[in-house]
Amino acid sequence: MNLPDGGRDGLVEDERGVESSDSWMIEVQDLTKRYSRHKAIDGLCFKVGRGEIVGFLGPNGAGKSTTMRILSSFMPATSGTARVAGFDVFHEPDEVRRRIGYMPENNPLHTDMRVREYLKFRARLKGVMGARARDRVDVVLSQCGLEEVSGKLIGQLSKGYRQRVGLADALVHEPDLIILDEPTIGLDPNQIRSVRQLIKDLSGKHTVLLSTHILPEVEMTCGRVLILNQGKILASDTTQNLQRMVSGGGHVVAEIAAPEPELRACWEGSPEVLEFNLSPMDGDYIRCALTPQDGVDLRPMVFDLAVRHKWKLRDLGRNRHSLEDIFVHLTHASREEEEG
Amino acid sequence: MRIFLTLVRRELGGYFGTLSGYVVIASVQMLLGLSFYSLVSVLTQEGSDTPLAEFFYETLYFWLILLIATPVITMRTFALEKYSGTYETLMTAPVGDVPVVLAKFLGAMVFYLVMWTPLLGCLWLIKQLTGDPTALEPGAAIGTVLGILLLGCVYISLGCFASSITHSQIIAAMTSFAVGVGLYLLSFLAPSVSTLPGWFPKVLRQMSMMEHMRDFVRGIVDTRHVVFYLSITLFFLFLNCKAVESRRWK
Numbered sequence: 320m321n322l323p324d325g326g327r328d329g330l331v332e333d334e335r336g337v338e339s340s341d342s343w344m345i346e347v348q349d350l351t352k353r354y355s356r357h358k359a360i361d362g363l364c365f366k367v368g369r370g371e372i373v374g375f376l377g378p379n380g381a382g383k384s385t386t387m388r389i390l391s392s393f394m395p396a397t398s399g400t401a402r403v404a405g406f407d408v409f410h411e412p413d414e415v416r417r418r419i420g421y422m423p424e425n426n427p428l429h430t431d432m433r434v435r436e437y438l439k440f441r442a443r444l445k446g447v448m449g450a451r452a453r454d455r456v457d458v459v460l461s462q463c464g465l466e467e468v469s470g471k472l473i474g475q476l477s478k479g480y481r482q483r484v485g486l487a488d489a490l491v492h493e494p495d496l497i498i499l500d501e502p503t504i505g506l507d508p509n510q511i512r513s514v515r516q517l518i519k520d521l522s523g524k525h526t527v528l529l530s531t532h533i534l535p536e537v538e539m540t541c542g543r544v545l546i547l548n549q550g551k552i553l554a555s556d557t558t559q560n561l562q563r564m565v566s567g568g569g570h571v572v573a574e575i576a577a578p579e580p581e582l583r584a585c586w587e588g589s590p591e592v593l594e595f596n597l598s599p600m601d602g603d604y605i606r607c608a609l610t611p612q613d614g615v616d617l618r619p620m621v622f623d624l625a626v627r628h629k630w631k632l633r634d635l636g637r638n639r640h641s642l643e644d645i646f647v648h649l650t651h652a653s654r655e656e657e658e659g
Numbered sequence: 660m661r662i663f664l665t666l667v668r669r670e671l672g673g674y675f676g677t678l679s680g681y682v683v684i685a686s687v688q689m690l691l692g693l694s695f696y697s698l699v700s701v702l703t704q705e706g707s708d709t710p711l712a713e714f715f716y717e718t719l720y721f722w723l724i725l726l727i728a729t730p731v732i733t734m735r736t737f738a739l740e741k742y743s744g745t746y747e748t749l750m751t752a753p754v755g756d757v758p759v760v761l762a763k764f765l766g767a768m769v770f771y772l773v774m775w776t777p778l779l780g781c782l783w784l785i786k787q788l789t790g791d792p793t794a795l796e797p798g799a800a801i802g803t804v805l806g807i808l809l810l811g812c813v814y815i816s817l818g819c820f821a822s823s824i825t826h827s828q829i830i831a832a833m834t835s836f837a838v839g840v841g842l843y844l845l846s847f848l849a850p851s852v853s854t855l856p857g858w859f860p861k862v863l864r865q866m867s868m869m870e871h872m873r874d875f876v877r878g879i880v881d882t883r884h885v886v887f888y889l890s891i892t893l894f895f896l897f898l899n900c901k902a903v904e905s906r907r908w909k
Binding site: 427 | 662665668673676744747748749750751753906
């Protein structure tokens, strides 16, 4: 399988070839964070361009939150450098903090404050004062659909509304970069959908880095994915490219009513089919799972074959690799490598 | 500066916007009332040369309020934010460590002083009841208030520091209570070791909170005491800043 070269040692360089620091929102070089003996993140390298929505994907304990805390200059790294909008997170923390909106994991809020009051407090804390603070609070209240609860105590809000308050807080000072740590955790499906839509709406205007261990979330919202496991980056690419990387085009599945030996002969005889797997089904039908060569779409060929032999064809489809497969594939591969 | 004031306002909102703040005030009012009652009962018995204010601080009530109320006021400052996670949102906002520490200290101090204001009413009432202008001299009253303020600085800064080293409000309160009581008990240790030779008894006598407070309530504002209190306060505020900063050391 085609892991990027750097993937094995955790060094994944972006291939855009743009090197001027202006164009990068986040530049991370050899970032390592050690907690006593355990390395939470280990030599991370990645870059995020302006306006991108990037998903940070990994199992629990992969180092997502640690990386985000370092980027928001809440705590320093053990070694390596990280720059946000060209400012070093360790040496110029105030400049960095002014440019980011950070929503930590579990979205902590002051539950004894009212929504509008809280957002105003946060706006002032981030240096947005006076009439501008009022305007900005009004803007984010409507942007996040919080107008009708603006006078309520945060402690009385549902989880979905609280999540939106957290998002509104991250947005209130118009930051260049928005860092969201597990923004949809613990929400019901409807709430998840509305929060995702909110995040999608941010693209273009803001750069967004969000972490999650929910795979479809990344597929739906992010342009690019960074897969993180045990403190190392395993892959960094668009979801489409990742799918192509694991297997070109994915399996083709066809259900055909035909004698098994003839089918077998057919597949063996065609060079486009790398692998196949036959399993008998109800009646005369046989389910064929076919792995094609890179970039080949087998479906027209299967259809023609069925027409030629006058076989009945009742199902023909492509089984695209979901991000989940890719993820399992990559994390599994890295574990095998360690053991080997 | 405006960001600093925003932080102080938020602290005050935390005290006065929740029930716990009023519970503290109510409990202190009860203790103040009891002390006022005992004061009046002493006055009705016999004449005495001792100034009124001195009666007040000699009672256990004063120290009880100081030693118990300050840990309860300060335990939430950092520990609650750490526990609920809002510490992370606070420390990732563009504010420095020092303004955060000072704002929390100032907020707690304002609450502490508000908590003491009914005492002025008690003193005024005594003055009215006795009808004697010499019963409460302005100097003694100002000295008492100053003493309460400075002692408050010491205990509040101690409490803020204790709160900044833990996630648990209970541990914060217990730490500051234990250290606070220890500081207070040094006053009783001083006379018992005064016969010992060397520097030890001298140092203890200088550190005796009771000694300092006695001067204040007599209306004597000795710079030594003021410097003593302020330097302890600064010491704890310094430790507090370092404790906040320590997340960057790990």
